[in-house]
Amino acid sequence: MKPNIKFRGQGQEFWALVKYASEQAGYATRRTKLSASRLRTLTPAEIRATLSARQIDVGTVSEEICSLVSDYISHRAKVLTEEVEPALMNRDEARQCFIEVKARVNPRLPATLNRQKGDKRHEAYLSSIVAMFVEEAFGHDGFVNDAQKLAILTEGNELKGIFSRRFDGAIPSTRDPIAIWEVKEYYGTTSFGSRVADGVYETLLDGYEINTFESIYGRKISHYLFVDDRFTWWEMGKSYLCRIIDMLHTGHVDQVFFGREVVIQWPAALAELKKGHLAKGNHQKEAGDL
Secondary structure (H helix, E strand, O other), X not given: OOOOHHHOOOOHHHHHHHHHHHHHHOOEOXXXXXXXXXXXXXXXXXXXXXXXXXXXOHHHOOHHHHHHHHHHHHHHHHHHHHHHHHXXXXXXXXXXXXHHHHHHHOOOOOOOEOOOOHHHOOEOHHHHHHHHHHHHHHOOOOOEEOOOOOOEEEEOOEEEEEOOOOOOEEEOOOEOOOEEEEEEEOOOOOOOOHHHHHHHHHHHHHHHHHHHHHHHHOOOOEEEEXXXXXXXXXXXXXXXXXXXXXXXXXXXXXXXXXXXXXXXHHHHHHHHHHHHHHHHHHHHHHHHHO
């Protein structure tokens, strides 16, 4: 999933109101015996009412921004309900998807295993699918999977920047990557734990650092996020799905792949990334020849 350009480039006031109204009104309705939880939408009047409830001066907030925030919250609910929820897989579906991709790609790289024990110990299906497509596009030695080192930025042999967290993968390496990714797959969980919530904020931190380095050094690093497990995210974590869509539109992540989207959208993203990387390399070579 890519962002809707209508909502990219909005200012701090817009995103403050999105977050505030969502938090005050609730991202989703509560599940009852008679009805399932659903994502909440808000009219401009309801958004203004959330401000009045906390004695915030409503007069300082324009009708225009309230209307735009209302449009965004409706858009967020629509894409999550119509596109994300159907794309999310359970463990059995993810396993079958992994088997099919592996049979077609026939990768050299062994599958990554998850960190669980007993009958929950198995291939990290989504992480492995992500890596197989990267290997297919960039070659066995063209990327780093399950990086054990912090990514760095250099100029020549001079260190210019270092990230705070280890990424799940990087192209072509953890030194001066052109792309990095994080995978949040939680198959087989029975509750929404703090580790799942932390994963969202980790991605936000990564986005802040990537954007900071880009503004300082002019380095564009594509930032991707992969999310799956229907029960964890849809049944238990709708509010965090909303936060992920927010990050996508604030520019803290370039593209998010929900469940089955990895099969169609990830190869296309890799082809686009490779095309840009090759074009940049050719341009630098031509400049050097001059």
